[in-house]
Structure formats: structure tokens, C-alpha cells
Amino acid sequence: MNGADRLCDTLLVNDVDVCFANPGTSEMHFVAALDRKPQMRCVLGLFEGVVTGAADGYARMADKPAATLLHCGPGMANALANMHNARRAWTPMINVVGDHATYHLQHDAPLTSDIESLAKPMSHFVRRIASAEDVGPAIEEAYVASLTLPGVTTVILPADCAWNGVEPAELKPVKLPALKSVDATTIRDIAAGLRKHGTRAAIMLTGLALREAPMEMAARACAATGAKIFSQMSNGRVQRGAGRVAMPKIHYPVDKALDQLKDIDYLVLVGAQIPVGFFAYPGKPGRLVHEGCEIVTLARPGDDLPGTVAALTDELGATKTAPAFIAPPRREQPALPTGTLDADKVCSIVSTLLPENCIVCDESVSSGRMFYFDCYSAPQHDYIQLTGGAIGEGIPLAVGAAVACPDRKVIGMQADGSGMYTVQGLWTQARENLDVVTVIFANRTYAILHGEMRAVGVNDFGRNAKLMLNLDEPALDWVSMARGLGVEAARATTAEEFTKLFKGALGRKGPFLIEAVI
Amino acid sequence: MNGADRLCDTLLVNDVDVCFANPGTSEMHFVAALDRKPQMRCVLGLFEGVVTGAADGYARMADKPAATLLHCGPGMANALANMHNARRAWTPMINVVGDHATYHLQHDAPLTSDIESLAKPMSHFVRRIASAEDVGPAIEEAYVASLTLPGVTTVILPADCAWNGVEPAELKPVKLPALKSVDATTIRDIAAGLRKHGTRAAIMLTGLALREAPMEMAARACAATGAKIFSQMSNGRVQRGAGRVAMPKIHYPVDKALDQLKDIDYLVLVGAQIPVGFFAYPGKPGRLVHEGCEIVTLARPGDDLPGTVAALTDELGATKTAPAFIAPPRREQPALPTGTLDADKVCSIVSTLLPENCIVCDESVSSGRMFYFDCYSAPQHDYIQLTGGAIGEGIPLAVGAAVACPDRKVIGMQADGSGMYTVQGLWTQARENLDVVTVIFANRTYAILHGEMRAVGVNDFGRNAKLMLNLDEPALDWVSMARGLGVEAARATTAEEFTKLFKGALGRKGPFLIEAVI
Incomplete structure (x- = not known):
């Protein structure tokens, strides 16, 4: 060997x-x-x-x-x-x-x-x-x-x-070291801080703390102290849906995020980073908490995040307290939108029809920015998303999720500009016959950059700006591209068409792509 | 500002x-x-x-x-x-x-x-x-x-x-420093070396030394001394065709390259690197010249390569000598192949129909390996190719060449596996209406790796090897992909079909893709 x-x-x-x-x-x-x-x-x-x-x-x-x-x-x-x-x-x-x-x-x-x-x-x-x-x-x-x-x-x-050759050997699994736990003093101090700051405190989580049980445990601590709860702006995985904590994430637009956190004087980080702007903007702050906000680290990535959250809640005597922020189930199914398609209608239809136990892979960038906030009461699902801002993650992420969970429907929420970076991943979906529905938000621009250009004061685009920010000449034909890569596909220009295609895709196995022209 | x-x-x-x-x-x-x-x-x-x-x-x-x-x-x-x-x-x-x-x-x-x-x-x-x-x-x-x-x-x-703001200023072009010239002693010594070793010497060039004039100058030195001439295995650009030096390049397969250089005792490098195997193979040498071969550097990248070649030829008293290795024009147009298409037939048809003054962008990898050697007598053209082995260069290279030379036809010789890496470049060809014909060698495998697997002794592929080396399930449909990216395209499965499509593409302006199923 x-x-x-x-x-x-x-x-x-x-x-x-x-x-x-x-x-x-x-x-x-x-x-x-x-x-x-x-x-x-x-x-x-x-x-x-x-x-x-x-x-x-x-x-x-x-x-x-x-x-x-x-x-x-x-x-x-x-x-x-x-x-x-x-x-x-x-x-x-x-x-x-x-x-x-x-x-x-x-x-x-x-x-x-x-x-x-x-x-x-x-x-x-x-x-x-x-x-x-x-x-x-x-x-x-x-x-x-x-x-x-x-x-x-x-x-x-x-x-x-x-x-080169090696000697044969009998291999054994490596023994993994236990995850680091957090010392009692830190937990005691932070429990005291939460009690002191009440509703002006918040717990911010990421990583394994965003699974159902530790989120619920953190929400008990919130219920006991009045603290708010947040996740990072971007996270590897969040368990979501009715009956789980309706975990808000920090908004991407700086002004919205500043508003979200403006009343927080005491921020407890559980594996999370200090919230900062995704980018710097002239005249706007980098940190999203106010100057006087005290930031304390309960646990770092690599620490036992769920265990630490449990220990904090125990220190607060709140392990039996009813958790705050639990998402109620939808009282009634929202009406499906109709008429000319737009990004919000796509989000609304996907959110309304979201099947139990599915996995949502979100790289919808600007088009789907409200999707996450819309579907806290949807049937339970896992939400995974672009984390580092390096676009071209969505289609491959869906590949990996589908390989890991062959019995679960994977729904890719995919911006068109970003999708182009790793469009080749559709072929792997076809080869492996992965159960993925990819929804392309075909706005035919780098829409996020249109907003950012306006943010720097450019409202009237010349030829060069249009050449660099628009994807419309020629329009990308996602249906042809998908078919070329072996994935069945269809195009929707109305909400009714999209609903029909999306229902059809949910009702079958294997990869399917819907180009939602918005 | x-x-x-x-x-x-x-x-x-x-x-x-x-x-x-x-x-x-x-x-x-x-x-x-x-x-x-x-x-x-x-x-x-x-x-x-x-x-x-x-x-x-x-x-x-x-x-x-x-x-x-x-x-x-x-x-x-x-x-x-x-x-x-x-x-x-x-x-x-x-x-x-x-x-x-x-x-x-x-x-x-x-x-x-x-x-x-x-x-x-x-x-x-x-x-x-x-x-x-x-x-x-x-x-x-x-x-x-x-x-x-x-x-x-x-x-x-x-x-x-x-x-941030800057003070307005009147800008002037930078004065570029003169390229370094090579000292007279080096030139004299190398001229003496070439004379001494005669037909067992070779000059190896790359970079700007592969333009028509310096190649011809080097070929005069060869004519005067009996030396051979070579380019590196991969080069940024070579000027080729009838009336120019029929510049051979070093073969990719190690055994062929060793054979090419086996009689060379004295190798003169003009901007070129010492020839080495693209990869190491158990039991085969890394350097492609024999142990006793003396290697001398006439000029390095950044030196004045054309000037140095001229100085060497002058030192040899050969500036008026008729150059060796000049490619004759084709005596007669070769017959176009017929029947079921294969890679060699595609190369032969492209080589035969190659239009004067075109630019060939070669990322055909294993499929087109003989193309370069076949078309030394074709009408004059520029040949640019994958240089660093990082596949996914061909389609973009054609984009850039067409932007630089809007009046010249660009012909992309593109392996399918490699083409997938930067398939997005077809869209830029469409948007800019670039005059590029892309020929896809659709063998639906990483063919080069099939050869390399055999080279390591694996002739009978199991499931995992097939999964990693074949692109056939599902077959990539390049015609649909190209259309999805805004480029007109068609498929050929016979030599006759390919000839017709290629002639048609040469006769029109703008991007076109031919999927040559081989």
C-alpha cells in the first residue's frame, strides 16, 4: 500500500x-x-x-x-x-x-x-x-x-x-479532545450583567449555538432577564420555523443594523464576532453597537457553545423558564401573490409553500433580503447561507447539503449574478441526481451594486457604470444554461407561473431550476 | 477629484x-x-x-x-x-x-x-x-x-x-527604463559555445524572442552554426505560419521531450526556463536535457530578448545568413477529412482552413496536442496558449485577444473539461460582440487524466475513478450552454458537419461556438 x-x-x-x-x-x-x-x-x-x-x-x-x-x-x-x-x-x-x-x-x-x-x-x-x-x-x-x-x-x-509505500498498520479513530468549557466566573459575571441591563442587554449567537436546543436555552435566559436575542448577520446554519426561536439576524444595511442595536448597552457574544458593517461607508461607523455599549465574550468559536449557553441559563435559574421569542405556527396559510413577478413575491411564495424539514440555501443577496425575516413561522427547516460575502457559494452549498441529507428537499435561493460564479455546480446536481430546487432571482443586474452606487451619490449611470453593473445585454438564459448542464428548468414571469412551477418542483425528486424573471 | x-x-x-x-x-x-x-x-x-x-x-x-x-x-x-x-x-x-x-x-x-x-x-x-x-x-x-x-x-x-480627495495635478506618461542588454562577454562566450557544439547545440526561446524578427535572427545563428531551435513547452505568444521560423516546442509527454533533446549537449536559454517535466513521474527524470548537457543563459525575462538575439547573431557574423527552419507555404491545400469526427480531424480541418492573420487561442490540452506541429505552414497567424497549466484560460484568453485586435479573427481551440472552468467568458464574447469562433473538443472526459492514470498503472477504472475522470453522465450540452450565455452555437458529429460549421463561422463576424463531439 x-x-x-x-x-x-x-x-x-x-x-x-x-x-x-x-x-x-x-x-x-x-x-x-x-x-x-x-x-x-x-x-x-x-x-x-x-x-x-x-x-x-x-x-x-x-x-x-x-x-x-x-x-x-x-x-x-x-x-x-x-x-x-x-x-x-x-x-x-x-x-x-x-x-x-x-x-x-x-x-x-x-x-x-x-x-x-x-x-x-x-x-x-x-x-x-x-x-x-x-x-x-x-x-x-x-x-x-x-x-x-x-x-x-x-x-x-x-x-x-x-x-511511496507505507507499512500496513491497523488504524483507529482519533480521540477528539473535549470542547473547551467556559469558566464559572465568566458565566457568573455575565449572568449578573444580563440581570443588571435587563431589556438593554442582548445575546448574540452563531455556530452550534444556533441549533434548536441551545437557541431555546438562550431564549429562556432572555425570558428571565428581558434580554434581546440576535444571531450574527451571516451564520453557517440556523434551525428555524414554528416552535423554534424566531432568531433575528443583524441587518446588512448599516442604518437598519444601527437601528436594530441602538438600545443595546450590554452585548453578550456566544461564538459571535462583534457586529460590524459589511463594508465601510464615508461618515458611517464601523461597529454597529453604540460607543457606550459594553461587549462581553461568553464563548469563542471552538468553545462548547451549547454547553456554555446551558450553564449561563442555569446560573440565571432559568432552565425551566418558558423561552421567549418562540415562533408561533402560522394561523392560516397566507394568500399566494399573483400578477407580474417580483423578488418579494418569489420570497413570499417560497416561504408560504416551504415544505417541512427542507433545507434552504440562501444566496439571494439583495433580492431575498426579507425572506429570512418572513419565514420564522414556516414549517421547521434548516437555513444555511452565504457567510463570507464571497459570492458563488449558493449552488455548491445546495450540492453539499443534498449529499449530506438525501431524504430532505433542498431549496436554493439564488441571485443570478452570484449564481454565475459557480454555475458548474448544476452539473453535479444532475450527475448525482440531487433533490435540489434552484430558484434564480433573474433581475439581470448586480442589484446590490446599484444600491451601493446610489449610496456613494451616483444616481445617473453612464455607459461604463452600466457596462459593469448590468447583466442584461444579452440577458442570461438560465433555462438553456441549466439544460446544458443536465438540469431540467423552466422560466416564470408571473407569480402564477412561479407558483405552479415551484409546486411542481416540490412534488418531484431530483434537480430542477426555475428562472424567476423579476 | x-x-x-x-x-x-x-x-x-x-x-x-x-x-x-x-x-x-x-x-x-x-x-x-x-x-x-x-x-x-x-x-x-x-x-x-x-x-x-x-x-x-x-x-x-x-x-x-x-x-x-x-x-x-x-x-x-x-x-x-x-x-x-x-x-x-x-x-x-x-x-x-x-x-x-x-x-x-x-x-x-x-x-x-x-x-x-x-x-x-x-x-x-x-x-x-x-x-x-x-x-x-x-x-x-x-x-x-x-x-x-x-x-x-x-x-x-x-x-x-x-x-478621499487628491489635489489636481497635470499627469505625464512615465518614462520606461530601457530594457537590460546583455554584456558582450556573455554573448561572445555563447557564440563560441554554439560554434564549438555545432549540431549538438540548441537555442531555446520564449517571450518577445518568439516574434517574427527575433526568431528569424536566431534562425540565422542556427544556420551559421548548425544549432537546433526550440521554444519552451508553453509560451505567451508565437508568430507562426509560412515564411516564418517553424518553431518547434518541447513536447508535454516526458519520453517524447527527452527524445527531442537527447542529442543536445549545449543549450542556450533566451528568456526561457530550463526544460523540465510538467509533472514528476516515478522513475523518470525531472530535467528534460541529459545529465551532461551544458545549459547557459543568454538572456533572462526582462532583458532585451530581441536585441540580445541580434547581438549574438551579429557576433557570429550571421546577420545576412539565410535563416534555417523557415516554414515553406503549403504546396497544395490538404484534403479535408470526412466521416465520424475525432480530435485529429478537427485539428486538421482547422489547420487547413486557418485564415490569414487570425489569432489561435489554444487550450485544447490533450485533444489538440498535434495542432501546433501541424500548422507551421498555414497562413501566418499568432498562436497564444495556456502557459501555466491552470486550466480555464482559453475562453477568457480569446476575449482579451479579440478586444486587443478587433479586426482579426480569433479561433479558440478549447478542451471541454477546461472550458467549463471559465465558461462565463462566452457571455462577455456575446456582450462585446467579439469575433471569436470557439471549437469545443467534446470528448466528455478529462482525457489527459485517463492517460495519466494509465501512466501510474491503472488501466481498469472502478466506479470512483470513472466518477472523477469522466464528464459523460450527463453529457455537457455546449450548444445549450452557449445559447444560454448569448452565443450562437451548433454541434458537429461528422467531419463534414464540422467543416461546414467552421467555414460558416469564418464567413461571419461575431462569436460562434461549435461543439465538436469526438
Whole structure:
């Protein structure tokens, strides 16, 4: 057996059994080894952004990392944008990047590049494998790091470390260290702070704290103290719907976010970052809380977030208190909109028809900005979204979620400009026959940038601005593109057409795309 | 006026008047400034790999850099693979990467990343702008660096450096330093070496040495001494066709390359790298020349390559010698193949019908490997190709070449697997109505990897290998994809069909795609 076999075996013994891949020549021994392991599910992406975006979606839903197979520095470069999103979502991921044989690097062959320099900004952990015998330890380290940071890990596999022989060995699963818990003093101090600040306090959560049980626990603390609750602006995964906490997230527009947080004097962070503007704007503040707001960190990413929330609520004596903010079920089904389609009508129809237990992948950007706030009372579902602002995450995220949860409907809310970045992911949906409905918000512009241009005082666009912000000449024909990639598709220009198509897509299995012209 | 205006003015005064762009919020002031400069041609790419690939193709043909506009670290990450190819082609390029305002970086907002770490592996020059007044000097430095290294430069533009005011100033073009010339001793020594080794010597060229005049000059030196001539395996641009030097390039398969160079004892590098295997293979050498071969460097990239070749030939007293290796015109038009289509037939038809003065963009990978060797006697044309092995360069390269040379037909020889990486570039061809015929070699596999798998001893593929190396389930429908992106397209399954479609495409203006099913 060789290093590549050891790599596969080490992944498999640790229950990492999905590999999203886009291989090249330097990974041929790795491919050959994967071919000897039918228990590993290999999923091809026709572009590396699909590979890491899918690995991100997979891990968010499976709560364990997938492996990826990437080809040299340029192949990883293509994967970086969605590694960035995964990093911002604290998603466990094990990227395996093939490189030249150790002794070939000196020749500076055409594909040679500084992989470490490329990997570090988008990885929490980077490790170059030194030999075939080093493969096992490197993968074990990456596996542990991916789940305990938690986050994106990158392991560089020189070709000769894959093809050189290793001694057979009996592999055992790695023992994961316990998640860090938070000290009692911090919990006591923060409980006192919440009591003191009452309704002018807020708890802000992200990561594993946004699952049903810890959200409910946090909402008990809120009920006991009067504190508000928020999630970050963007989060890896939120469990939503009637009967769960109606978790508000921080708004993207700076003025709206400032308004949301203007009365908060005491902000408790649970794995979350201090809320800041997505971008800076002349004359507007960077931080979204007021100057006098005290910010305290209850737990950091990598800490036991659910356990810490429970400990805080216990300290407040509120573990039996009825939780605040629980979303009621809809009293009646809202009427479906009719007439010419627009973004809000699409959101409304999707929200109204949302099936129980589905997974929503949201990269609707400006078009779907109210969707999240609209569907807190919908049937229970998981909501996963673009986290790092690196557009081109939506279609791959849906791929990964569908691979992780083959029995659940996946609904992709996809802006058209963003969707173009990783449109290749539709082909993977077709090849794997994934149960994904993709809704394209076809506004044929970078709509968000129209708003941002107005924000910088440009209301009358000239030729160059139009050339850079509009996607209308020629209009993208998503139905043809989807069919070209093997996915059935149709176009809707009225609300009635959209409703019919969306109902039809929910009633069948397999990938389907709806171009909603808005 | 603000820093963004200064940026545009500094580019324009230095005759940089094309900007390939994919903007985001942090570049809105840059977009607004470009909107005030109608003399700047702004070309939108729907993915950043299109942007830098197009800038690469543009500069290879225009012999001056284009600017690019990229959005933050993740936007640049998407651009890196084609920056890598440009770096390997020594292409001048000025990337402008928007970043957060200087004072916003401390907040680690979602899109924040270490842009320098990402940029350095794929840039010869990286510079972060410090203030609005620093914009002009930074762009001037990048411009000079792009043309004197020559190569890829990256300038990081924080949003506040774009929006803050600058004093109006009268801008002048930068004076470019003279290219370095090579000392007389080196030239004399190498002339003596060529004389001594006779037919066991070779001159290997790349970069600007592969234009008609310096190639012919080098071929005079060869005629005088008996030396062979080669280009690198991959080159930014080669001027080809009847009446020019029939420049052979080093073969990709290691055994063929070793055979090509086995009799060479003395190798003279003109801007070229020592020839090495594209990849390492167990038991095969990395260097493609034999152990005893003496390798001497006549000139490095950034030296005056044409001038140095002329000086060498002069030293040999051969400036009037009839050049060796001049390609004769075809005696008669070869017969066009018929019957079921295959890759060789496609190459043969394209080569036979190649129009005078066209530009061939070659990313045909394994399918078109013989094309280059087949068409040395075709009508004169420019040949530009994938240089760094980062696939996904072909479609954007054709975009850039067509923008640079609007009166010349551009023919894209495009492998299907590679084409998928930056398929979005077809839309830019449609929007700009670029005169590009794209020929897709639709073999529906990563054919090169089939060969590489056999090379590592795997002849019988299992399920996982097939899943990772084949693109056939479902088959990519390039005609639908192209139409979805606004490009007219048709499919050929026989040689006759292909000939008819290719002739038709040559006879009209504007983008057209032929899916050649092979």
C-alpha cells in the first residue's frame, strides 16, 4: 500500500467518507487509491469552487467534515473563495491539495506555486506532508483541527508522498479532545450583567449555538432577564420555523443594523464576532453597537457553545423558564401573490409553500433580503447561507447539503449574478441526481451594486457604470444554461407561473431550476 | 477629484485604456470614476477568472497591460489561476484589488482576508496603496513593473484611498527604463559555445524572442552554426505560419521531450526556463536535457530578448545568413477529412482552413496536442496558449485577444473539461460582440487524466475513478450552454458537419461556438 491508500484509510476510519474532487495529474495515485475504496463517496465538481462550496454545505448539515481533492496551487486558488465562506461559517473541512513530488519542486515546473501562502488566508490549519509515512499523522491532525477549531484545514500532498509505500498498520479513530468549557466566573459575571441591563442587554449567537436546543436555552435566559436575542448577520446554519426561536439576524444595511442595536448597552457574544458593517461607508461607523455599549465574550468559536449557553441559563435559574421569542405556527396559510413577478413575491411564495424539514440555501443577496425575516413561522427547516460575502457559494452549498441529507428537499435561493460564479455546480446536481430546487432571482443586474452606487451619490449611470453593473445585454438564459448542464428548468414571469412551477418542483425528486424573471 | 479619479487618469495617461472588471461594493468609487472616463473601455466578466484571463490575452496581443478591477481577497482569489498563467507567460498586467477602507480592516468584517498573502504567489509585484495621494505613485510603479519585469502586478486599493480627495495635478506618461542588454562577454562566450557544439547545440526561446524578427535572427545563428531551435513547452505568444521560423516546442509527454533533446549537449536559454517535466513521474527524470548537457543563459525575462538575439547573431557574423527552419507555404491545400469526427480531424480541418492573420487561442490540452506541429505552414497567424497549466484560460484568453485586435479573427481551440472552468467568458464574447469562433473538443472526459492514470498503472477504472475522470453522465450540452450565455452555437458529429460549421463561422463576424463531439 502507498501513502494515498493511507490517506483514504485514515479518512475512512474517522468516518470521513465523502470526497468532493477535481483531480489533476499530481493526484493520480490519490484517485487510484480512492478507486480502491468504494465506501468513499467521490463527487466531482467541474470547477474547484463547486468542490469547496459543496464540502461546506455538506459539513454544515452532516456536522462532520468532507474531504476535498484539489490540484496544485491554481486548483486550490479556484477553491479559495468558498474556503473563505467556510472559514467564516466555522465549517469543518479537510482540503487535500496535490503538489509536485518533493524533489520536483526545485525545477519550478509550470504549475508550481507557493501553496502555503495561498492557503493560509482561507485556512485555520495548513500542513505540508513530508513523506508517505507522514500522511496518516497529517490527516489525523487536520481531522482533529477541523472539528475543534472548528474550521477549514488544508493538507498539501506531494505526489511522491502519495505514491511511496507505507507499512500496513491497523488504524483507529482519533480521540477528539473535549470542547473547551467556559469558566464559572465568566458565566457568573455575565449572568449578573444580563440581570443588571435587563431589556438593554442582548445575546448574540452563531455556530452550534444556533441549533434548536441551545437557541431555546438562550431564549429562556432572555425570558428571565428581558434580554434581546440576535444571531450574527451571516451564520453557517440556523434551525428555524414554528416552535423554534424566531432568531433575528443583524441587518446588512448599516442604518437598519444601527437601528436594530441602538438600545443595546450590554452585548453578550456566544461564538459571535462583534457586529460590524459589511463594508465601510464615508461618515458611517464601523461597529454597529453604540460607543457606550459594553461587549462581553461568553464563548469563542471552538468553545462548547451549547454547553456554555446551558450553564449561563442555569446560573440565571432559568432552565425551566418558558423561552421567549418562540415562533408561533402560522394561523392560516397566507394568500399566494399573483400578477407580474417580483423578488418579494418569489420570497413570499417560497416561504408560504416551504415544505417541512427542507433545507434552504440562501444566496439571494439583495433580492431575498426579507425572506429570512418572513419565514420564522414556516414549517421547521434548516437555513444555511452565504457567510463570507464571497459570492458563488449558493449552488455548491445546495450540492453539499443534498449529499449530506438525501431524504430532505433542498431549496436554493439564488441571485443570478452570484449564481454565475459557480454555475458548474448544476452539473453535479444532475450527475448525482440531487433533490435540489434552484430558484434564480433573474433581475439581470448586480442589484446590490446599484444600491451601493446610489449610496456613494451616483444616481445617473453612464455607459461604463452600466457596462459593469448590468447583466442584461444579452440577458442570461438560465433555462438553456441549466439544460446544458443536465438540469431540467423552466422560466416564470408571473407569480402564477412561479407558483405552479415551484409546486411542481416540490412534488418531484431530483434537480430542477426555475428562472424567476423579476 | 478623488483617489479613484487619479487612478483612472494615471492609467489613461500611460495609455492603459482597457479595464476588465468584476466590481463589488468596496470599488464603487472606482466604478464611479471609470464612469466619468468614457475613453476607458470597461469590459465586464461574470467571474474573475474571465477578467484576468482576458487581461492576459489582451496584453499578449496589444503588448501593453490592461487594468483589472477585482473585489477584495475572495474576488482576487477567483482571479488567481489566470494570474498564474499570465505570470508564466510574462504578461504585463495591472490588477487593482479593492479592499476595505484602511480603518475598517481592524473589524475583520466578513470579506476581510490577507490579500498580500494571496496575491504574492501569482504576482511579480504587490503594493498596497497607503492614501489617496499615494494612488498615482502606486499605479505608476505597477505600470513600470508590469512592462519591465515584465509581469503581473497587483495594487491593493483601500476604499477610502479611492474616495478621499487628491489635489489636481497635470499627469505625464512615465518614462520606461530601457530594457537590460546583455554584456558582450556573455554573448561572445555563447557564440563560441554554439560554434564549438555545432549540431549538438540548441537555442531555446520564449517571450518577445518568439516574434517574427527575433526568431528569424536566431534562425540565422542556427544556420551559421548548425544549432537546433526550440521554444519552451508553453509560451505567451508565437508568430507562426509560412515564411516564418517553424518553431518547434518541447513536447508535454516526458519520453517524447527527452527524445527531442537527447542529442543536445549545449543549450542556450533566451528568456526561457530550463526544460523540465510538467509533472514528476516515478522513475523518470525531472530535467528534460541529459545529465551532461551544458545549459547557459543568454538572456533572462526582462532583458532585451530581441536585441540580445541580434547581438549574438551579429557576433557570429550571421546577420545576412539565410535563416534555417523557415516554414515553406503549403504546396497544395490538404484534403479535408470526412466521416465520424475525432480530435485529429478537427485539428486538421482547422489547420487547413486557418485564415490569414487570425489569432489561435489554444487550450485544447490533450485533444489538440498535434495542432501546433501541424500548422507551421498555414497562413501566418499568432498562436497564444495556456502557459501555466491552470486550466480555464482559453475562453477568457480569446476575449482579451479579440478586444486587443478587433479586426482579426480569433479561433479558440478549447478542451471541454477546461472550458467549463471559465465558461462565463462566452457571455462577455456575446456582450462585446467579439469575433471569436470557439471549437469545443467534446470528448466528455478529462482525457489527459485517463492517460495519466494509465501512466501510474491503472488501466481498469472502478466506479470512483470513472466518477472523477469522466464528464459523460450527463453529457455537457455546449450548444445549450452557449445559447444560454448569448452565443450562437451548433454541434458537429461528422467531419463534414464540422467543416461546414467552421467555414460558416469564418464567413461571419461575431462569436460562434461549435461543439465538436469526438
